[in-house]
Amino acid sequence: MTKTLLLGQTLRFLADPFSGAPEDIVRTDSRGGVLIEHGRIAALGHGPDLRRAHPDALVVDYGDALISPGFIDAHMHYPQTAMIASWGKRLIDWLNSYTFPEEMRLADPAYAHEIAARTLDLNLAHGTTTVASFCTIHPHSVDAIFEAAEARDMRIVAGKTCMDRDTAPVGLRDTAQSAHDDSAALIKRWHGQGRAIYAITPRFSPTSTPDQLEALGALWAANPDCLMQTHLSEQTDEVAWARALYPDARDYLDTYEAHGLLGARGLYGHAIHLEPREIDRLADVGASVVHCPTSNTFIGSGLFDMAGLKARGVSVGLATDTGGGSSFSMLRTMAAAYEVAQLRGTPLHPAQLIWLATEGSARALHLGGRIGTLEPGAEADLCILDLASTPAIAQRTAEARDIWEALFPTIMMGDDRAIRDVWVNGVRRP
CATH class of the missing domain: 2.30.40.10 (Urease, subunit C, domain 1)
Incomplete structure (x- = not known):
């Protein structure tokens, strides 16, 4: 060669x-x-x-x-590509108005393949060579993004999104058993094949029952080399929602920890409104959080504490969170991260910004030294x-x-x- x-x-x-x-x-x-x-x-x-x-x-x-x-987008939702930059309110209203109806459209395998290809081409056009993506509850949506990445020889992290609670619409619900079994079959089919990495993917605890989180925790224990990706403490009303649904939990992170979903290979998106115990536990186990600044400003979620979390030794990746984020560009994402840090009085140096979009995100995905x-x-x-x-x-x-x-x-x-x-x-x- x-x-x-x-x-x-x-x-x-x-x-x-x-x-x-x-x-x-x-x-x-x-x-x-x-x-x-x-x-x-x-x-x-x-x-x-x-x-x-x-x-x-x-x-x-x-x-x-x-x-x-190449840039590394450590948290995004390829099924939301077509509805990026949709006018919205708060997170829960935005999910119900835009996200869930669009994700239902991926019940059609042909549409899932179309959106997967479109998403990766848009990412490549913006210099992003690796993405970590949520899919939908449909197993073929996972096949679609892995097949599209394979065709482009891209490194990819992805997993079937799991939701079985009645807080999710009927058309986007699975069960504790089907979430486990579908995910297990997808792990066998894709994890470690070529440049593919599987991430066990409960959307977030408010759309999963304790039984489903328990099943996914058991699946992760059986497949410890997989990643696990979810959401954590994005908005204050979401935190309150999680507390109401899991009244015995010490905090939001405990809804995952109690079911075997806290670990070094865990990726926790947003992580804005964290309690001191949650920060301690994330640091203790070596888990990664992922900063999604354009999404956090677009949906009005809050200001991520980059300086505080890095000072505590928490691994941090950077991501667009499309379509909650308003751009496919990691350049725009770096700019937004700078602006958020400025609002917190902790400015970021250009070296820190480019590192977050490359090697920092690679480390968050446990791919340090291989990409980024x-x-x-x-x-x-x-x-x-x-x-x-x-x-x-x-x-x-x-x-x-x-x-x-x-x-x-x-x-x-x-x-x-x-x-x-x-x-x-x-x-x-x-």
Whole structure:
């Protein structure tokens, strides 16, 4: 197989940029190079040096563009693609008005396949090469997204959404037994096949009975290498709802913990209104929370405490939460994360933002070292960022004194026009 050498600006993280000053943790090269071979990153270094060492490599020179790991969306809902940016009120009204009716449409396998393909193509157009997605209660909706990812050679995390309580509409309910059995069959069919990872997926405790959560907890115990994804403490009225439905629980997180659904490979979306005990337990077990800033502002959920949770050692990923989120773009998501942090008085550095959208999300998904990094041995999922993609961005970048001032305008104002190229598993996307 031909070696390919990409030339451009590069960033290399030596550690989590929340743990120290960026100048101590990040290495940049304005004339960097990334060598790709057999679908993986074979070398990262100074471009001219790599060019001399590998004269047989096919060279793709991106000039001043930034060679970044492909973006990783750690929490989204592919069945909601068609109703993104629907005017709404609070979370529960929004679910009943838009989400549940749209998810019922995926009872049609042909429609599920259409939306799955559309979702992944939109993600690739925005530089996102890995997604972790909820599906619907229909097993074929899981097949649809895994098959679409397989056709594009994308790494994918997904699972059948499970809901058996009468708080969910009749057309979107399964049972405790069918949720377990359907999920078990899907794990056998997909988990670990190619680039696919299965996530056991109770939507959230208010739409599951204790029996269903117990069944899914048992399934996770039997398949501990799977991920588990759900929602936690997104809105205050949702927290109150969970407390009313689970009166014996110590808090919202306990509705999961009591049924075997708290663990290191757990992904808890939103996690805005957390109690001290919940933060302690998430940190104790090494679980991950996923920040969904465009969704949290769009639906009016609240301000995620990035600084506080990172200080406690909680693993944090970043996500669009489409269609609750209002954009497929991880650039827009980074911008929203910056804005939320500003409102909390804890500004985020550009190094922290780009890390959250790449290596931070990879770590949250327990894929650190495999994706989200330019380190040798990682899978070659890459996004090439044009740092002068529009006149407004270009005129600001022209004044930049360093890489951070050059990158930040693209984070704050960039969109799909900033995506110069995307490479998936070492292959350039057409």
